[in-house]
Amino acid sequence: MNLTIEIENKEDYPFIKELLERLEGVKIIQNEYDTIEGLPAYVFEQVEKYGESLKDEDVISKENFFKLIDEEICKLNSQK
Template sequence: MLVNIELENAEDFVFIKQLLEKIKGVKSVCVKEEEEFYEDGTPKWFIDKLADYADSLEEKDMISKKDFFKFIDEEICRLNSQK
């Protein structure tokens, strides 16, 4: 089981860490730096990775809007025919 705890008061961390380490079966207690989020709740690291991926795309990786919707229509037909 993995448990995340968010503390508003960082000074409580020492106490919480000691308490958790005393529990039988606890394998590790680690601290992650506080993540930054956009107003909509999206983590900034995710947007950074997405931007890196977008920058790596080339013309050969793209399909046209027409081909995209054709593919979607074919998939809808395929899924509906399975019923």
């Protein structure tokens, strides 16, 4: 069984770790990076960096996006 514990106060970590290590069969796997919604913060930083590098000609409008989605749905439905 896996259990994830998120500790907001880093000063509590040694205490929590010591308590858990007293339990038989418990392994502590520490996340060495900050996370946002379960993903490493650097992932969001890289996505933001990529987003800033995009130009207008690199993106499509919302209407064109949904048009492409509709076309793909039609293709998938016709294969049934």
